[in-house]
Amino acid sequence: MKELDQRADLGLTQRPRRLRRTSAIRDLVAETGLSLRQLVQGHFVLEGAGRTEAIDALPGIVRRSVDGLLRAVETDLENGLRAVMLFALPAHKDAEASAARDELGLAPRAIAALRKAFGSDLVIFADVCMCPSTDHGHCGLLDADGEVRNDASVALLAEIALAQARAGADFVCPSDMMDGRVGAIRAALDAAGHTGTAILAYTAKYASAFYGPFRHAAGSAPAHGDRRGYQMDPRNRREALRELALDVQEGADLVMVKPALAYLDVIADCAAASPVPVAAYNVSGEYAMVQLAAREGLGEERALALEILHSIRRAGADLIVGYHGSRAAAEGWLPR
Numbered sequence: 266m267k268e269l270d271q272r273a274d275l276g277l278t279q280r281p282r283r284l285r286r287t288s289a290i291r292d293l294v295a296e297t298g299l300s301l302r303q304l305v306q307g308h309f310v311l312e313g314a315g316r317t318e319a320i321d322a323l324p325g326i327v328r329r330s331v332d333g334l335l336r337a338v339e340t341d342l343e344n345g346l347r348a349v350m351l352f353a354l355p356a357h358k359d360a361e362a363s364a365a366r367d368e369l370g371l372a373p374r375a376i377a378a379l380r381k382a383f384g385s386d387l388v389i390f391a392d393v394c395m396c397p398s399t400d401h402g403h404c405g406l407l408d409a410d411g412e413v414r415n416d417a418s419v420a421l422l423a424e425i426a427l428a429q430a431r432a433g434a435d436f437v438c439p440s441d442m443m444d445g446r447v448g449a450i451r452a453a454l455d456a457a458g459h460t461g462t463a464i465l466a467y468t469a470k471y472a473s474a475f476y477g478p479f480r481h482a483a484g485s486a487p488a489h490g491d492r493r494g495y496q497m498d499p500r501n502r503r504e505a506l507r508e509l510a511l512d513v514q515e516g517a518d519l520v521m522v523k524p525a526l527a528y529l530d531v532i533a534d535c536a537a538a539s540p541v542p543v544a545a546y547n548v549s550g551e552y553a554m555v556q557l558a559a560r561e562g563l564g565e566e567r568a569l570a571l572e573i574l575h576s577i578r579r580a581g582a583d584l585i586v587g588y589h590g591s592r593a594a595a596e597g598w599l600p601r
Contacts, residue, residue: 297579300600304574305348305390305544306341306590309482310334310375312356322478323549324556326588328354331375335382337591344594345601348388350438350586351375354397354483361406362395366424373432380433390465390586391434393426393450394441396485404441404492413495419446423453430454430462436519440467442495448515463518465544469505469531470523472496475550482549505531506538513541521586524548526573529580536581545577547587555589567598 284294309328311318316330329337338349353372355364364370372391379389395418396404401411405418418441426437427450437454439446447466454462472493479485497504505522512520520539522532523546536543551573559566570589577585593599 297575299571299575299578301345301590301594302347302601303578303582303584304346304590304593304599305350305388305584305586306346307350307352307586307588308334308337310351310353310371312354312371320478320482322481322553323588324553324560325592326482326552328482331371331378334375335378338379338383338387341591341594342383342386344591346590346594347386348390348584348590349379350390350392351379352392352397352483358398358400360400362398362421362425365395365398366421366428368428368431370428372425373428376429376432376434388436389434390436390438391429393422393429393437393439395421395425396441397483401489402480402485404495405443411489413443415443415445418443419449422446423449426450426464427453427457427459430457430459434462436463436465438465438467438521440470440523442467442470442492442497445515447512447517451516464516465519465521466512466517467523467546468508468512468517468520469528469535470496470521471499471528473499473524473527473548473550475524475527475548478549478553499527502531502534506534509535509539513539517541519544519584521546522582524551525577525582525585525587526551529576532577532580532582536583542583543581544584544586545580545582547573547577547585547589549588552588566592567596571598 285291311328311330313330314332317333318328320326355371357364376389376391394404396402405413408414422439429437447464509520519542521544522528522535525545525547532545555569558564
């Protein structure tokens with residue numbers, strides 16, 4: 266009797282399985298919600314017209330010219346997916362990333378085409394970086410010794426962001442991890458009258474092994490060295506909060522943790538501390554693992570993807586950038 270009284274005092278007589286008995290009950294008491302409105306679909310954009318290229322490392326994802334991008338986004342909108350992240354892949358690469366800063370370049374043209382076609386129904390996130398446009402594959406300008414020049418790179422990133430804002434991007438998204446780039450971009454946008462253009466900062470972008478398929482898709486692998494000198498060390502956790510404080514102070518409207526699946530603790534830390542919404546990037550390597558498992562019969566894609574997406578949301582992410590959005594929308598995996 267004493268043991269039963271102690272169990273009752275602790276609430277241990279409850280049977281949690283009662284709340285798992287049916288699908289309707291499970292949905293009623295679920296602690297974490299996820300819908301299409303919290304997903305941002307990544308798109309790779311090519312020069313030219315009528316072009317579509319499969320990406321072997323990312324099954325189901327393709328590179329498209331702008332005309333094909335418009336058709337794909339139109340389908341997504343019809344299915345309830347309203348946000349895109351654009352990664353422009355210009356044909357020309359050089360040491361100065363001249364294609365990235367060109368106001369008539371691929372990224373501004375793609376943004377302008379989307380804005381004209383879909384107006385404010387579509388939320389456009391535009392990646393601000395140099396690596397797809399540099400012949401050396403690094404995210405900044407290099408000095409004679411091959412080291413990234415932080416301040417010169419920041420000035421160029423502000424030019425890139427301004428070109429995208431003028432084209433109609435809702436969010437410019439610096440992914441380079443240069444020091445001070447959020448403040449410089451905010452100042453440049455405001456000075457040019459683009460006070461309504463928001464900044465999604467890649468706040469905690471780790472030097473991760475999970476970026477391989479993206480680098481294959483974008484042709485952006487470094488030609489020499491690596492990016493560990495400017496991306497975060499995967500062994501560090503508290504450092505993310507320092508980056509968070511700096512980005513918010515400099516004017517970031519959203520902050521992001523990248524990758525997501527191996528950094529759920531960092532997402533949770535940022536979600537607890539951030540005064541602005543927190544995004545997470547379910548990156549190419551995480552997507553590719555799901556595809557490989559499904560192809561080999563080791564799991565079902567929908568179940569694997571939704572478990573991962575819910576885990577990211579459960580950790581505290583307000584929105585998730587990734588590659589499953591279009592499929593989730595087309596096949597009704599999630600509510601609108």
